[in-house]
Amino acid sequence: MFYIIGLGLSDVKDITVKGLEIVKKCDQIFLENYTSILHVNKEELKMMFNKKITLADRDLVEQNADEILCNAKEKEIALLVIGDPFGATTHTDIILRAKEKNIPYQIIHNASIINAVGCCGLQLYSFGEIISIPFWTSTWKPDSFFEKILSNRLRGLHTLCLLDIKVKEPTLESIMKKKKEYMPPMFMTVNTAATQLLQILNNFSNGEQGHCLDEETKCVGLARIGSSDQKIIFCSLKEMEKVDLGKPLHSLIIPGKLQILEEQYLHQFANSN
Amino acid sequence: MFYIIGLGLSDVKDITVKGLEIVKKCDQIFLENYTSILHVNKEELKMMFNKKITLADRDLVEQNADEILCNAKEKEIALLVIGDPFGATTHTDIILRAKEKNIPYQIIHNASIINAVGCCGLQLYSFGEIISIPFWTSTWKPDSFFEKILSNRLRGLHTLCLLDIKVKEPTLESIMKKKKEYMPPMFMTVNTAATQLLQILNNFSNGEQGHCLDEETKCVGLARIGSSDQKIIFCSLKEMEKVDLGKPLHSLIIPGKLQILEEQYLHQFANSN
Numbered sequence: 280m281f282y283i284i285g286l287g288l289s290d291v292k293d294i295t296v297k298g299l300e301i302v303k304k305c306d307q308i309f310l311e312n313y314t315s316i317l318h319v320n321k322e323e324l325k326m327m328f329n330k331k332i333t334l335a336d337r338d339l340v341e342q343n344a345d346e347i348l349c350n351a352k353e354k355e356i357a358l359l360v361i362g363d364p365f366g367a368t369t370h371t372d373i374i375l376r377a378k379e380k381n382i383p384y385q386i387i388h389n390a391s392i393i394n395a396v397g398c399c400g401l402q403l404y405s406f407g408e409i410i411s412i413p414f415w416t417s418t419w420k421p422d423s424f425f426e427k428i429l430s431n432r433l434r435g436l437h438t439l440c441l442l443d444i445k446v447k448e449p450t451l452e453s454i455m456k457k458k459k460e461y462m463p464p465m466f467m468t469v470n471t472a473a474t475q476l477l478q479i480l481n482n483f484s485n486g487e488q489g490h491c492l493d494e495e496t497k498c499v500g501l502a503r504i505g506s507s508d509q510k511i512i513f514c515s516l517k518e519m520e521k522v523d524l525g526k527p528l529h530s531l532i533i534p535g536k537l538q539i540l541e542e543q544y545l546h547q548f549a550n551s552n
Numbered sequence: 553m554f555y556i557i558g559l560g561l562s563d564v565k566d567i568t569v570k571g572l573e574i575v576k577k578c579d580q581i582f583l584e585n586y587t588s589i590l591h592v593n594k595e596e597l598k599m600m601f602n603k604k605i606t607l608a609d610r611d612l613v614e615q616n617a618d619e620i621l622c623n624a625k626e627k628e629i630a631l632l633v634i635g636d637p638f639g640a641t642t643h644t645d646i647i648l649r650a651k652e653k654n655i656p657y658q659i660i661h662n663a664s665i666i667n668a669v670g671c672c673g674l675q676l677y678s679f680g681e682i683i684s685i686p687f688w689t690s691t692w693k694p695d696s697f698f699e700k701i702l703s704n705r706l707r708g709l710h711t712l713c714l715l716d717i718k719v720k721e722p723t724l725e726s727i728m729k730k731k732k733e734y735m736p737p738m739f740m741t742v743n744t745a746a747t748q749l750l751q752i753l754n755n756f757s758n759g760e761q762g763h764c765l766d767e768e769t770k771c772v773g774l775a776r777i778g779s780s781d782q783k784i785i786f787c788s789l790k791e792m793e794k795v796d797l798g799k800p801l802h803s804l805i806i807p808g809k810l811q812i813l814e815e816q817y818l819h820q821f822a823n824s825n
Contacts, residue, residue, distance in 0.1 A: 292569040294568065295569070296564075365671055366667070371670070371813060372813060375673075375817055386671055393676055400644055402641060403639065407681055543648060547651060
């Protein structure tokens with residue numbers, strides 16, 4: 280049997296009772312660690328589960344999925360993923376492969392940022408399309424997500440912006456040399472996201488007028504949602520460049536039309552600077 | 553301390569380890585049971601927690617929230633909710649009240665239909681605005697959600713349709729008599745949802761042409777997501793009227809533009825009739 284078990288958002292105790300029972304009976308346990316991060320390390324999980332845990336990086340999950348699956352016909356194999364199993368395309372792909380190989384599988388759901396984001400008081404049914412903001416480089420500055428923010432906002436919908444994570448990304452040099460070398464992990468802060476958005480706004484406003492979004496638009500910055508030291512801030516996009524929300528993971532919300540209850544709730548997170 | 557603890561989607565073991573530890577130390581436990589349903593009864597939860605559990609219906613949660621909160625200044629009080637604590641506006645409202653009364657609170661997240669719906673293979677970042685389809689009566693047939701489905705679909709986005717639940721709803725007569733009498737619980741099936749949508753389509757097509765949605769549009773029907781007997785079906789809206797997905801809760805998805813992986817994944821749920 281192949282299990283994909285969501286670990287939730289923060290620490291070892293966010294696993295469900297059902298998930299924990301399964302992990303304890305498994306023969307082999309992989310921990311996927313490149314589409315998100317948990318606020319615990321492998322050792323803490325190992326202690327909680329009293330089991331050996333193999334880190335499954337991008338190479339293992341995307342290129343050697345068969346290696347993870349091959350034993351699952353006879354043994355109990357678990358892939359632990361941060362958040363919910365269906366947060367990343369990769370996991371859908373691996374389940375499809377299991378299905379094709381006739382390997383029985385079970386999914387253990389958990390919280391993901393997509394529903395936990397409700398903790399800022401914005402109603403989940405008022406969110407539009409989710410977007411991802413990638414790290415810009417000196418030569419690559421995509422901005423296609425910006426139109427989606429505007430489109431949501433024009434319809435009164437909030438936009439959850441997932442911020443880029445780079446874990447075990449091969450360096451450009453290493454791809455050319457065909458010898459793998461990795462960049463240090465990078466997690467986008469709300470500051471970088473705000474800076475990139477302001478730059479897009481700046482570029483746009485040279486040509487067009489009448490945006491429904493500007494540097495004074497109030498946004499919500501979120502950090503480490505689900506953990507005991509989570510932080511939420513409600514301030515203008517311009518101020519968002521300067522706030523300090525601490526360690527990753529960060530997310531950003533560009534709200535649409537606020538209802539009274541949403542506004543009341545967000546008020547508690549207003550920037551006091 | 554006031555805790556709102558998500559129970560997840562299906563059975564007693566979907567609570568997180570952290571949630572279970574908190575429940576076990578609480579002095580008083582309420583179970584909210586009108587915005588969703590769990591596939592277990594109060595007795596099973598009682599056995600799992602070894603605690604007395606008070607059912608909190610709409611009246612108690614919405615009108616007597618202060619009653620739940622009043623003891624939380626000195627005692628440990630938990631409100632258990634199905635799915636994630638922020639799935640329903642009601643829970644946001646009660647946290648806001650706790651905040652106003654200076655009552656410390658903690659949220660324990662869990663899976664909700666909003667993220668677990670990824671189990672059908674549709675990618676969560678390709679969903680647009682979530683809608684709710686209410687039960688029609690002979691005189692009240694709202695259809696404002698239909699424009700939202702079209703708007704999502706025109707942008708290539710999937711629409712998750714949450715289907716109406718009526719638990720402990722006062723009868724019209726009882727409201728007039730000012731003596732509370734309740735209707736039997738009702739849970740909308742994908743069949744009823746499909747019938748109502750087809751009727752809206754029918755009404756529209758008398759006037760307008762060129763809809764991006766018709767009775768042949770392939771949709772996804774989902775039942776009891778997260779439980780061991782969950783069912784998913786991928787068929788036309790017309791066929792959706794006739795399928796049998798069994799017991800509640802049901803949800804319906806009107807897909808937007810399907811990516812290859814999504815199409816491959818959905819294929820396994822194709823209606824074989």
